[in-house]
Amino acid sequence: MNKVLSIMINSKTKSRVEKTAEWIFKICALFALIAVVMMTGYMIYSGTPALLKVGIKEILFSNVWNPSAANPQYGILNIIFTSIVGSAGAILIGVPIGVLTAVYLSEVASSQMAKIVKPAVELLAGIPSVVYGLIGILLINPVMYKLELFFFKNDPTHQFTGGCNLLSAIIILAIMILPTVINISESAIRSVPKHLKSGSLALGGSQIQTIFKVILPAAKTGILSAIVLGVGRAIGEAMAIVLVSGNSVNLPLPFNSVRFLTTAIVSEMSYATGTHRQVLFTIGLVLFIFIMIINIILTKIIKSGDDQHA
Amino acid sequence: MKKLLKSLMVAAVAFAITGCGGSGESKANKPVTMSGSTSMEKMMTAMNEAYYNETNNEATAEYTGSGAGIEAVLAGSVNIGNASRALKDEEKAKGAVENIVAIDGIAIVVDKANGVENLTKEQLAKIYTGEVTNWSELGGENQNIVVIGREAGSGTRGAFEEILKVENNCKYAQEIDSTGAVMAKVASIPGAIGYVSLDVVDDTVKALKIEGVVGNEENIKAGTYALQRPFVMVTKGEISEQDQSVQDYFKFVQSDKGQEIIKSVGLITVD
Numbered sequence: 001m002n003k004v005l006s007i008m009i010n011s012k013t014k015s016r017v018e019k020t021a022e023w024i025f026k027i028c029a030l031f032a033l034i035a036v037v038m039m040t041g042y043m044i045y046s047g048t049p050a051l052l053k054v055g056i057k058e059i060l061f062s063n064v065w066n067p068s069a070a071n072p073q074y075g076i077l078n079i080i081f082t083s084i085v086g087s088a089g090a091i092l093i094g095v096p097i098g099v100l101t102a103v104y105l106s107e108v109a110s111s112q113m114a115k116i117v118k119p120a121v122e123l124l125a126g127i128p129s130v131v132y133g134l135i136g137i138l139l140i141n142p143v144m145y146k147l148e149l150f151f152f153k154n155d156p157t158h159q160f161t162g163g164c165n166l167l168s169a170i171i172i173l174a175i176m177i178l179p180t181v182i183n184i185s186e187s188a189i190r191s192v193p194k195h196l197k198s199g200s201l202a203l204g205g206s207q208i209q210t211i212f213k214v215i216l217p218a219a220k221t222g223i224l225s226a227i228v229l230g231v232g233r234a235i236g237e238a239m240a241i242v243l244v245s246g247n248s249v250n251l252p253l254p255f256n257s258v259r260f261l262t263t264a265i266v267s268e269m270s271y272a273t274g275t276h277r278q279v280l281f282t283i284g285l286v287l288f289i290f291i292m293i294i295n296i297i298l299t300k301i302i303k304s305g306d307d308q309h310a
Numbered sequence: 311m312k313k314l315l316k317s318l319m320v321a322a323v324a325f326a327i328t329g330c331g332g333s334g335e336s337k338a339n340k341p342v343t344m345s346g347s348t349s350m351e352k353m354m355t356a357m358n359e360a361y362y363n364e365t366n367n368e369a370t371a372e373y374t375g376s377g378a379g380i381e382a383v384l385a386g387s388v389n390i391g392n393a394s395r396a397l398k399d400e401e402k403a404k405g406a407v408e409n410i411v412a413i414d415g416i417a418i419v420v421d422k423a424n425g426v427e428n429l430t431k432e433q434l435a436k437i438y439t440g441e442v443t444n445w446s447e448l449g450g451e452n453q454n455i456v457v458i459g460r461e462a463g464s465g466t467r468g469a470f471e472e473i474l475k476v477e478n479n480c481k482y483a484q485e486i487d488s489t490g491a492v493m494a495k496v497a498s499i500p501g502a503i504g505y506v507s508l509d510v511v512d513d514t515v516k517a518l519k520i521e522g523v524v525g526n527e528e529n530i531k532a533g534t535y536a537l538q539r540p541f542v543m544v545t546k547g548e549i550s551e552q553d554q555s556v557q558d559y560f561k562f563v564q565s566d567k568g569q570e571i572i573k574s575v576g577l578i579t580v581d
Contacts, residue, residue, distance in 0.1 A: 068462040069478040137498075145499065149454070156443065161483040162456040162499035246484040247461070257483050267487040271463035273348070273373070 040288075047285025050074070050278035059282060065249040065259075067268070067276040074279045076264070078249050080286065083261040085252040086166060086241070087234040090173035094234075095227055097174075098181030103211055105182070106189045125179030132172050133243030140168045141244060148255050161257040164246030169258065172240050177230035184229060188222020189215060221305025228298045235290055238262035261287045339555035341368035346379020346392030349465040350541050353412065353575045354392060360571055361562050369559055380406055383544050389556045391544035394469065401544075409543045411563055412577040415508035415530045416470050416537040419496050419515040426450040428519040431536050435474045437503060440481035445501060458484045458495055458504035469539055470505045505537075507576045530578055541577065 051059060054074050062075025101121070105114050145163030152158040192215050200210040216223070238260070246257025247267055259267070265280050265287075272280055344354070351373050358369040374382070376393035383391030384404050397408045418434065420426065426448050429437075436442040437455055446452045459482040460467040466489070471477045486492045489506050496504040497514040504515075508525055511517045517525060520536045529535040545552055549560050562568050569579045 066462070066478050068468070141499075159440065159481060159483050160443070160454040160456050160501070162458075162495070162502055164484050164495075242487075247487075248482045248485050257485075259485075267461045267485065268463055270487065271461070271465070273463070276463060 043281075043285050043288045046278070046281040047288075048282075050275060050282045053275060054279065059279065060286075063249075063251075065264075067272070067279065072276065074275070076261075076279075076283060076286070078251055079259050079261055079264050079283070082166065082252040082258045083235055083287075083290070086169055086173060086258070086260055087231050089166070089170035090177055090234040091227060091230055093170065093174035094177045094230060095181055098178050098226070098230070099185050099216075099223055101178070101182045102185035102189055103216070106186050107207070107211055107215065121179050121182050124175070125183070129176065129237060129240040130243075132176055133240035136168055136172045136240065136244035140171055144168050144255075151255065158255070159257070161246045161248075161255070164244055164257055165255045166245065166252050166258045167254045169241040169245040169260070172244055173234045173237060176237060176240060177233050180233055181226045181230045184226035185219070185223050188219040188226070191222070192218040221301060224301045225298055225305075228294055228301065232291060232294045232298075235294070236262065236287070238266050242266055261290070339365075339367040339558060340553065341370055342390065342555050342559045343370055343388040344379070344390035344392055344543070345372040345374050345382045345388045346390075346544075347376040347394040347541070348373040349394040349414070349468050350392045352465065353541065353572065353577060356571050356575055357563065357568065360567060361559065364567060365558070365562065367555065367558065380544050383546050386546065389545070389552065390559075393542045393544055394539055395472070395542070396540055397542065397544065405546050406544045407546070407548055408540075409545060409549060409560070410540045410580050411543050412541040412572045412579060413530055414465075414469055414539050414541060414577055415525060415527075415535065416466060416473070416505050417508045417511045417525045418503065418505055418518045418520060418537065419493070419511060420503050420518060421496055421498075421500055422514070422516050423500060424450060424453075424516060426518065428522055430521055431474060434520070435476050438471075438474065438476055438480045438482075453501040456483050456499050456502040457481065458486060458492055458499075458502055460489075460492065460505075461485045461487045466505060466507055470537070473537055473539060508578070509576045527578055531581070 059074050059076055060080070061077055062073065063077040064073040064075045065079065066073045101117070105117060105121075109117065141163035143163070144165055144167060145161075148158075148160060148163060148165070152160070196214050196218055197210055200214040201207075205213065241260055242263040245260065245263060247259050247263055248257040249259045249264075250256040252258050261283055264283050268276070269280055351371075354371040354373075358371060361367065361369050371392065372388075376395055379388075379391035380393055380397070380401055381391075382388045384401070384406055391406070394414065397406055402408070418429065424445065426445060429448065433442065433448055437448075438457060438459070440457070442448065443455055444452065445455060457480075459470075459480060462485075464487075471480060484495060486495060486504075489510050492504045492506055493510065493512070493515060496502045508527075508530070511525075519525070523529050523535045525535050525537065530538050543560075543563070545556065549557060552560075563572075572579050
């Protein structure tokens with residue numbers, strides 16, 4: 001009983017310890033694999049019955065969402081559009097700001113300035129998404145309501161939303177993807193070989209010319225990855241935007257109250273039953289497929305980047 | 311060691327046997343079956359759970375809709391049909407008896423600065439279907455109406471749309487997934503209107519009169535407040551004609567414990 005398990009004693013215990021350790025590592029690695037396989041299986045298993053029952057056309061290519069009617073309709077086309085437009089909008093605003101911040105941090109900023117900005121970016125990444133939503137309710141929605149009153153003053157066809165609209169959600173999403181875009185772009189820019197920069201400067205290029213003509217093109221792969229990851233973050237966000245987007249199913253116009261794929265699931269899950277519930281799982285499956293596509297694109301980009309360097 | 315284990319096992323078995331005997335002494339009733347209104351799900355789930363905990367008797371409910379529930383009880387396939395509306399005359403003619411167990415009340419709330427005090431049912435329906443979009447059309451200031459409601463599937467939304475007969479015609483500017491959030495939005499957005507369960511109204515918002523009647527427990531019991539609906543447990547024939555198990559169930563609903571459960575899910579009890 002008192003034998004000490006040590007690799008010093010003989011080769012037999014040594015190999016036993018090695019084997020055990022290997023197995024522990026293997027089991028840990030399997031956890032992630034099992035989780036992914038199970039989730040994929042479960043999403044397909046629970047998402048497809050509604051597709052078969054209601055019809056693919058009626059769900060994916062119809063824009064009437066009326067799940068509690070006597071003749072329920074489950075068209076999620078507007079919801080899909082909203083997720084695409086919302087993420088695209090967030091990218092349009094967030095990526096230029098993010099990439100330029102990354103350029104500033106890695107090339108322009110004094111080390112003192114970088115010491116202030118960098119922790120701020122990291123803090124931004126750590127703020128829980130629901131807090132973004134609360135800030136949105138307090139700051140963005142009232143401003144949006146004022147703009148709405150200004151723009152649609154004499155428009156009887158516009159439905160007033162009190163500032164909860166697509167634009168509010170886009171602004172929140174743009175801020176939320178900033179840390180992802182900044183961090184990944186910055187490390188991409190920093191990994192551009194020094195000789196490229198020196199070469200450009202030695203040939204008489206100014207600093208700005210060097211940044212835009214040499215460094216950014218060389219860091220293209222990394223920046224593209226940053227954008228794709230930003231899309232992934234934006235499309236998967238629910239908690240922050242459910243608070244600011246108004247949550248009615250409408251066409252994704254800037255001042256319309258809109259519903260995203262994520263918020264469609266969150267907002268109706270609690271009381272949904274029967275087919276309605278199954279359709280919510282189908283929305284989950286659609287979202288899952290979106291994320292899968294984004295991941296495949298990301299892998300392709302990274303691979304093409306590797307080929308370029310090789 | 312083995313001996314100790316053995317004696318423990320003996321004790322466990324003995325305990326299990328006496329445990330069984332204990333519950334066997336009180337006569338187990340036949341399970342009470344019911345089906346009907348989805349709006350009553352929250353109340354029935356709480357009630358049936360408490361009924362089981364209190365008496366060890368089972369009561370099971372299915373949620374198929376008020377009409378289907380009444381049909382089922384008349385056909386004799388369940389003991390009780392749950393309906394979240396008053397019975398129609400032809401249903402009563404077929405032998406359905408209306409036992410009102412609770413009342414569901416809905417308050418219409420607006421932000422505190424709103425000058426409007428009173429709405430008719432018709433005005434309310436017009437607001438929610440998008441026909442009326444400005445408070446000035448209702449005697450208020452020139453301010454746009456922000457129409458706030460609950461998500462599809464919510465019992466409050468179902469009741470509201472059913473009472474006003476605007477089912478699936480509503481044009482919501484915001485669909486919120488909790489009562490608390492509706493209250494917060496209405497309180498913070500100028501010109502907003504929303505509906506919530508009567509019991510959650512507080513002084514952050516202003517509750518409107520409907521047809522000139524204040525929404526409170528007294529007016530609801532008197533039947534003068536418009537935005538209310540009864541929760542009815544329908545039996546085929548009077549309660550006294552039912553099986554002992556069904557009579558026991560109704561006794562439990564009417565007991566202090568049962569009334570407490572009705573209040574705890576935000577409903578108004580019937581005296």
